[in-house]
Amino acid sequence: MTVITTFKEKRREKQIKYERSVLRDLSINTLKERVKHYFGSTSLATSFVMNTGIEEACYDVALEAFLLGAKFSKFGYYGEDVDEVRKRCFKEEKHLIDTLYNFLLYWGNGQEGTMSESLYYLCEQYIIVWWKEGYEKGQRRHKLRLH
Numbered sequence: 001m002t003v004i005t006t007f008k009e010k011r012r013e014k015q016i017k018y019e020r021s022v023l024r025d026l027s028i029n030t031l032k033e034r035v036k037h038y039f040g041s042t043s044l045a046t047s048f049v050m051n052t053g054i055e056e057a058c059y060d061v062a063l064e065a066f067l068l069g070a071k072f073s074k075f076g077y078y079g080e081d082v083d084e085v086r087k088r089c090f091k092e093e094k095h096l097i098d099t100l101y102n103f104l105l106y107w108g109n110g111q112e113g114t115m116s117e118s119l120y121y122l123c124e125q126y127i128i129v130w131w132k133e134g135y136e137k138g139q140r141r142h143k144l145r146l147h
Helices: 007-023 028-039 043-048 052-077 082-088 090-107 113-143
Strands: none
Touching: 007 052, 007 113, 028 052, 028 113, 052 082, 052 090, 052 113, 082 090, 082 113, 090 113
């Protein structure tokens, strides 16, 4: 008797294996520094960035953006331009930006006021930077045939 596995299970196992290998290149210190760099300078963010729950949410979204960039790096390896590749994952990237923004607004205790637009742009830049870093790491892995 043999164990029957489905295509979805195999694909999910392969995806998890790839994500683990990509995340080995990432350090926790880099995550902490980027959160402080992007959200530590605003008066709104300084009041709640020290909260570990909010910091961890920023880490989670950063990891998702990093993995998204790594996942879509295969298109860049095969010759697509970076901007075209980013257009491919526009919905996912927009979802990550909105998720982080809404999370920060929710935990901001109504202090955002006029700064909500600038907070959105900070979230957007934060996600873009993590996406690009994941994209570059993914491309490097494809070039070295580590995928």
